[in-house]
Amino acid sequence: MSETRLVVNDVSVEFTGLRALDQVSLFVATGEIVGLIGPNGSGKTTLINAITGQVKLATGQITLGDTTLSGLSPREIALRGVSRSFQIARLFNTMTVMENVEVAALAKGASRAVASQSAKMLLGELGLTVKADELGESLSYGDKRRVEIARALAAEPRFLLLDEPAAGMNDAETETLLHILAELPKKSGLGLLIIDHDMGLIMRLCSRLHVLASGHTIAEGDAAHVRSHPAVIEAYLGKGAVNA
Numbered sequence: 001m002s003e004t005r006l007v008v009n010d011v012s013v014e015f016t017g018l019r020a021l022d023q024v025s026l027f028v029a030t031g032e033i034v035g036l037i038g039p040n041g042s043g044k045t046t047l048i049n050a051i052t053g054q055v056k057l058a059t060g061q062i063t064l065g066d067t068t069l070s071g072l073s074p075r076e077i078a079l080r081g082v083s084r085s086f087q088i089a090r091l092f093n094t095m096t097v098m099e100n101v102e103v104a105a106l107a108k109g110a111s112r113a114v115a116s117q118s119a120k121m122l123l124g125e126l127g128l129t130v131k132a133d134e135l136g137e138s139l140s141y142g143d144k145r146r147v148e149i150a151r152a153l154a155a156e157p158r159f160l161l162l163d164e165p166a167a168g169m170n171d172a173e174t175e176t177l178l179h180i181l182a183e184l185p186k187k188s189g190l191g192l193l194i195i196d197h198d199m200g201l202i203m204r205l206c207s208r209l210h211v212l213a214s215g216h217t218i219a220e221g222d223a224a225h226v227r228s229h230p231a232v233i234e235a236y237l238g239k240g241a242v243n244a
């Protein structure tokens, strides 16, 4: 399969009195995992919101292959192959795990039979088969996060944007998640953009990292390059840490 790119070009986002993103550019190719990191409030979620059409751009554009996404509605962007998860999992509490995933497949236009088949397959991939009949509201935090990922995948995206998928997970849950996520691009050629504060997870999972601070790109590259970058050390540890 030929490579497709999700490209963020020169994107700025403004809220009243605040430039949350300032001329940020990055890309994610199908089949790769890119990490989006930065201190609290640096603009990471805003960048995902910009890509998925939840906030307006003040400058720049976002494209998927030859298609311009910026200006389209969140639903139109999702239909073109970009899915996301949220910091707080959004599940239907009174539906079972299976139904939660089926509904997401139906929303993409799958028939009942296909939705049921693809939900079963996704629950297997995400290690959720034993939870299929449990209600959304009864799940542990970690299981909710995995159901949310299954729901996002039910739309058969080409790109998946995950906002802190490991937040609140214990070490064992994080390790399970890491293996699941690492397999996704290999199996289906999916491109993944992942925000997380768990640097161990990010460094092990991602081939490239993009670092934001106060809405600006301060570094990008592989883990070794980013970890030793003076601007990154300063952003995380404060001024004076660079030469400490």
Ligand SMILES: Nc1ncnc2c1ncn2[C@@H]1O[C@H](COP(=O)(O)OP(=O)(O)OP(=O)(O)O)[C@@H](O)[C@H]1O
Pocket (backbone or CB within 6 Å): 015, 016, 018, 020, 038, 039, 040, 041, 042, 043, 044, 045, 046, 047
């Ligand atoms: N809808 C909004 N209206 C006004 N300001 C906002 C809005 N959304 C985000 N912001 C502000 O934009 C800046 C970037 O926020 P954002 O949530 O993108 O950061 P983040 O890097 O994802 O942070 P965290 O790691 O804490 O989740 C922050 O100063 C935040 O308060």
